Amino acid sequence: MPTLTDVGQLVVNGIMAGTILAVPAIGLTAIYAVLRFPNFALASHATIGAFAGYVANTAFGLPLLLSVIIAFVVAGAVGVATDEAVLKRFRPAGYITTAIASIALTIALENIVRFAFGNELRGYDLPIQRDWRLGAIRVGPQQVQNLVIAAIAMAALFGFLAFTRTGKAMRAVADNPMLASIKGINADMIGRLVNFVGMGLAGLGGMLIGLDTTIDPLTGFRSILSVFAAAVVGGLGSIPGAVVGALTVGIGEELCLLFLSPDYRSAVGFVAIVLVLTLRPRGILGQRAW
């Protein structure tokens, strides 16, 4: 019989996992909101961010925070470049074609990373700390730190969308591209911007995952299904929805351990997708970007 402590510990673990999942999920959903296709190339951009942060941290000896920023910027820049060079050309052919092209793109990018860095596992040059014990609950300092970084990134994004002119323009394009263009908003520019921010968040998420584990060319690919599940559960296209979805998937995956063997953990995300799409096809928070 599980005790209250067991449940508490699982919820804490779920929040930690969910928060990290939320960062790339926001990226996926933001790109979907503006450009209207699920960009699976997010996986390789998460990997690229993780490797950019790795190079900054181990080769240049930069501290954690600076490395995280570099992960964001490099992944964002690659995101803009690949969109301009590849995906943009596919968009007139429809969202399914573009989504398939993004899968091809992610495989190509992943292999470029493999070509440059090889297949082996790599770890960041950061000390590892033992967990804190708060009563019977175990909390990892590193995970709290990741949670804080993820929270800051999300808060910054929300601030940007709510209070800046460009952020408002972005939301306008997401809500009604036609009306936005009549108002004189440059949709191309907004597209580039959302790619930069979305893929930057993917890169940041990739690095956060890497901080907790190790990185290799498959880092992003391994988590893309959970990220996708989080975005769909929350409502694809809704940014707060991505956060809610990520926490739901994160906590759900942990709590299922109370009555399921751990090898079924991944199934939870997909059961959640099926339930949400059956009972509430628009996702928990609907599909409005804001």
Place this chain on the structure above:
Amino acid sequence: MPRRTHEPRRHFLKTAGALALAGMAPAVVRGQGAPLQLGVLTPLTGAGGFDGPRMAKAMQAVIDEVNAAGGLLGRKVVLVVEDDQTNPEAAVRAARKLIDVTKVPAIMGTWASAVTSAVAPVCWESKTFLTTVSGADSITKLPHQGYLIRTQPNNHLQAGKHAEFIASLGVKRCFMMSIQAPFAQPTQERATEVLKQKGSQMVGTLIYDKDKTTYRSEVDQALKTNPDLIYLNGYAPDVTILLRDLYRAGYPGMRFAQSYAVTTKVLESLPHEVTEGVITVQPSADVASPAYELARKRLGIAEPDSYETQATDWASLVSLAIAKAKIATGTGIHDNVRKISQGSGTKVYSAVEGLKLLAQGTEINYEGASGPCDFTEIGDIVDCKFRYNKVAGGKFVLLKVA
């Protein structure tokens, strides 16, 4: 004029055709001195491209010795080497060529389990003998009618040996965390059984999902059972995360893993305090055996590895079985391989030594460089050695080979 010029060519074609037909006739019809061809099918490219060429080289070294000592059945032995490309489809094509065109009695060297599973039916249907290093339990369970042996320990043997070693460390409470893979459950069951026999106990097992970014809750489940040792039966990406999570949780006990899950690269990617004291295991050549010493000298390598020694043993076993059978056919090898590899005969440690005794009519028992080379009915080895390493300061230190 043109007709005339064609005459010699036609004559040549007729002769060549006749020769080719003669080549297809049974070996006994052919003149003495025609070389005896044996097939080698190793991965020279693909995922096995690192091991394949070294295995082929080890076999060639044995055959060179056999040839220097007069060959087999009075004939020179030639290895016909094909590349299986670590690809089942390419492997089957190459095997067909070896069997249908070259007409080899034995094919030695398949590496990947998928390749062996594809090549094995082609072999047993044509009564060609196959030797392999593939480890999947399913391989020896194929209906191969005795036309297959493998020198690599299967999961069952490995799990039993690992459990014996764990019990020998004085571990009373063992927990096993396995990645979701075909080997997970059979390994857990066998280890549980052997631990119990040895007076230890498996206090719990779990199978975890791959591709997760954290295993904190799984670690919590394991720690609740208060184990002295946790056996991490996964691959490098997930075992790395488990080692981190165990360290963070403050687990003070022992950790045990396969050497392919905790590699030198894994040690480089993790802080030393996380990996300190981890014990790794891998199948090992029988480094104390005289056959190993002979293989070292023959290959000119300080430490031939498990694959090189297994290849050494195939070339030796096949040569000895042919000599014992007095005929170079797959069925001859099939009927005689156990007569020269196990039993009460005089122990021999090389093909040449065995050939001499066989010529005198003495019974022999070949003891290999990879292990004793005693086979069960379905072609699995009965016993082999394992190498145990312990991590100290981010480096592997040899504990023992046993």
